[in-house]
Amino acid sequence: MQGLDRSSLWAASFNYRRVGKESLTQVVKLITVMFSRPVIANATRVMIVVGTCLNIVNQEGTIWCGGGIDWSRLMMNYAVPFLVASYSAAKARMSIVGS
Numbered sequence: 001m002q003g004l005d006r007s008s009l010w011a012a013s014f015n016y017r018r019v020g021k022e023s024l025t026q027v028v029k030l031i032t033v034m035f036s037r038p039v040i041a042n043a044t045r046v047m048i049v050v051g052t053c054l055n056i057v058n059q060e061g062t063i064w065c066g067g068g069i070d071w072s073r074l075m076m077n078y079a080v081p082f083l084v085a086s087y088s089a090a091k092a093r094m095s096i097v098g099s
Helices: 006-034 037-058 060-064 071-097
Strands: none
Touching: 006 037, 006 071, 037 060, 037 071
């Protein structure tokens, strides 16, 4: 950390804390929009289609050979598309509203 004195480090820390509080309110707004009915409905449709495709690709050998299903992988294959779709829809709705 060459070139930084104590006062500039303190100022950077203070600025980070101020931005952190503003960011926290944005996160709360984002989560509220993520769990709104239209966002969840869309994310669920995406989750079903994409999650099923991912499970077929990731567990194809296990499914066709009669082996056991990796349940943690199955859950992640559905959770990730749901979270990505709901996050992106919420960000898009917030940008339209101007929050």
